[in-house]
Amino acid sequence: MNNISYRNVNLNKGYWKDKQLLNENVTINSVYDRFYDTGRIEAFKFEYKEGDDKRPHFFWDSDIAKWIEGAAYILNNKSDKELENKIDYIVDLIEKNQLDDGYFNIYFTVVEPGKRFTNRDCHELYCAGHLMEAAVAYFEATGKDKFLKCMEKYAECIEREFMINKTAKFITPGHEEIELALVKMYRCTNNRKYLDMAKFFIDNRGVGSDVEDFIKCFNEKYAQNHLPVREQKTAEGHAVRACYLYSGMCDVAYETKDQELYAACKEIFNDIVNKKMYITGGLGSSHIGESFTMAYDLPNETAYCETCASISMIFFANRMMRFDNNSIYADIIERELYNGALAGVSLDGKSFFYENPLEINLNNHIHNTSTKDKDRLPITQRLEVFDCSCCPPNITRLLASLGDYIYSEDNEVIYINQFIDSKLEKDNKKVIIETNYPQDGLVKIRKENVDTIAIRIPSWCNHFEINSEYELKNGYAYISSNKEIVINFEMKPLLIESNSLVRNNANKVAIQYGPFVYCIESVDNCDNLYQLYIDKNIQYELEFDKFFNANVLKFKGYKKVTSDKLYDFVSNVYEDYIIKAIPYAGYANRGESNMLVWLNYKG
């Protein structure tokens, strides 16, 4: 199966088109402004001197690179001279300040010159990777190749220092990213050297001297150094690093037909999906190391679930899809898009979560009442910018490139992976999707010069109707009829349980409606959400809510009644209570509030 690029796809209207418009009109500018305020833009002037304010951080290059990449995707669909000028301003500075030998890094030029490629965890290759992705996107959007040329020159510098002269003090990057970026460079330029470089960084991970711990408090698993990548079978360590690596592994496996490498990707993908992923798609159970932990270890309140990790899982799943015409990959992408990734940005498009827990108890932030320090818990309101501000521009580039995830193809079959109102045009082929999804499950598909359409049947859907003959295979309905296809996925609230090995969700259920996982907030319910119980016999009302641009649900549930005593004989007394649930991604948009995804189950 081949992914179909955003370049062949236009969103027409609906939920995601609205998100894209907000992204183009608000988010891209807001992120730019905050990056400007914090000195990230002007840092490209390379004028920092010791003692100055706004000392560049070693990951600032990547923040701006991701912003450029997002802006480039926007420019692909519409002209925006102001936006383009902003990019050109930065690109000119990159060209001007790139060293003669091709090296480009703000921090290691103006803050710690002479320390180039000496510290494995200082994100130089990570920054390089993001700059390359941005350069490719900008070239594809505008045809301008100045930035791409700079990055080709930088890639040569990296090849020289890591692969030829071996002057770098480490072999593989502490934070993966360059691997998948080099494959993008390869696909854009057809220069096979970049693919070889990607393969080099992948092949050398977890072997030789790089296996040593490179950060005092972490171990080899933190940066996926514990084994040679082909021997890795489980997802370990920093979740974003991990999924960027796995994405790069997929790319190299695909381009080099490396079955062993693909087999490792598949084992790891299954390990994540079957044992280490929150129902929201969130990845990373611990803030310590921002990491995967153990199988089935999914605490809700302290969940890290970095926004970038959900985005990186979209990248990973989208690459896995190429090897296997199975709907699981698009299912995961849907889960991430509507939940884990989307929660990262506020409904007004201006502020962001880095961490996306599945439970908030405001009280617990003052748990240790007799100490001065607060407990370490995720923040409860989104912010416009962070010191480590990787997530905001990652959201921006994701939303601007949504077209990447809707369609794919395999010979004469066009696969419909996401139900987004859009038009695909590639060569003489044309597919149009019309839908209000996720508001309802009705999807209409028209095609021209396409033999077969394969429609993903979402894993949450128990019942659907199609107006044509179809063949069901690995989660896709294959339809060869020429008439307009009308498919209707029955949407109703579903009670979802965790595998019983997930300790934190025992005796609890989550609510899903369509692709959205729901949560409850105190602002709609009572203060202590753990007093509420959901009944096994679902009785609900549905209501479209403009604020969330989605349906909110009202369930007949219960509130536990207890005596004033701290402990008492079990009473089994509950009072009726209408529980209002909203899509998880919309939490924390109406002030601070307690929040809960997994509800007590009265089974």
Added chain:
Amino acid sequence: MNNISYRNVNLNKGYWKDKQLLNENVTINSVYDRFYDTGRIEAFKFEYKEGDDKRPHFFWDSDIAKWIEGAAYILNNKSDKELENKIDYIVDLIEKNQLDDGYFNIYFTVVEPGKRFTNRDCHELYCAGHLMEAAVAYFEATGKDKFLKCMEKYAECIEREFMINKTAKFITPGHEEIELALVKMYRCTNNRKYLDMAKFFIDNRGVGSDVEDFIKCFNEKYAQNHLPVREQKTAEGHAVRACYLYSGMCDVAYETKDQELYAACKEIFNDIVNKKMYITGGLGSSHIGESFTMAYDLPNETAYCETCASISMIFFANRMMRFDNNSIYADIIERELYNGALAGVSLDGKSFFYENPLEINLNNHIHNTSTKDKDRLPITQRLEVFDCSCCPPNITRLLASLGDYIYSEDNEVIYINQFIDSKLEKDNKKVIIETNYPQDGLVKIRKENVDTIAIRIPSWCNHFEINSEYELKNGYAYISSNKEIVINFEMKPLLIESNSLVRNNANKVAIQYGPFVYCIESVDNCDNLYQLYIDKNIQYELEFDKFFNANVLKFKGYKKVTSDKLYDFVSNVYEDYIIKAIPYAGYANRGESNMLVWLNYKG
């Protein structure tokens, strides 16, 4: 109501007599040996020089003092020359090394001389208090007054430095204890000065310069400095410090008829019992500050529940009883004795828990798989000695003085507070309790020269039968009949729920049978205890277990069956499972195991 002293009471046989014998024959010697090994005994020679091994810690005096106190209670009931010699050896060293002005403290004489009474958190007055309690106990047991004289001299030194010359650099102790000890000195010697001193330390807490934070990371609540004690209404800060203070407050309120002080004690007692106490009686929800936290904040796995805190709550409750002929106080003492306090010592009497959590998941000790550090969780096996080894000798003195908690009196009424096979002899009054409690609920009581017996009806008991007329009042059954009283408390497993404001116990129940709270361990059940569910319709089998010297229970329950998927539609499929439960206090006596008190409730 007056407490009746252990000096008037002898245990005859049964559960607690066995515990006392183990304490006399094993624990007292084992604790001594470990204290000897670690240098605590020889430290009393005052021969430490800088650079030597086994540098005395500033709380070592108190460890040995509590050990002496326990040994003294043992000597009260039986002659043991070897034990007495060990005490005399230490007492001689105390006399020898006490400074001329009465000051006695190992650390501030040999390690930091010249720093006497300069650091409020260095436990000098706490050590002094424990030495005073020990001196009183040893005098009462043997009539030997050398130790008591030393402590009277030390008390004068303290009076001089704190109350007369005010040369001490602080006003009240950072760790309370001396308050209640001074009242013991007063009652033993009839010297009212000691009561005045106790009142001084209580009256001055939370006022003046002592309000300032004295430890960098804690706030005023940590050592109960946040308000003058009479204005305190909630239990705050370090749980052991707190309950030692509250005990001292009770003592002073009782001796000085201070209604305002008693009112504060009552409010605080209710705050603990109604909002901050684990079902095991455990106190202190956080290891940070070993502290009370917020109302209803009772996490199970990270519960601190220091053994000493349960013991200190026994002291507090036993003192509260004097003001109020209500069974709640003896109920709490029962809860602590059979659960929170008893869990602190192993079944073989040799090793100890400092922390007593209500849940163990061994896996969670390696939760952060990509870091070198382990998570901070309570240890899972008891140890023979700790660096801070306050709990082992506290257990020893508690078990040796159990006679303190069985009876109390008010005019012509003798109150039966605990159902322990024993004999009370005081003046011409005599009461004999015969019972196998807690193995069953049958209790026989004979009396001589006693008008009325008041028998506590345990709060867990829904049904009981008495062979005599009785009047029920505030939880006691008053009986004036002269024949042998036979009372039978119906014992059956009870499902207990928490107040619905306790987040961690929502949709869960605990099992209680008689005074014991039960837990389940993996060694008797499956690995993942949170897969098990208890049914609302209790079906059980009872079996006496010699190892635990108590009944173990087998319940008809369920194990949740789920698919291999991480998330799936709720299934409501369970398989039958026999859940074996043991008394909580016996947990962790058969190797490392997962453990759970609060079980999923299938209601």
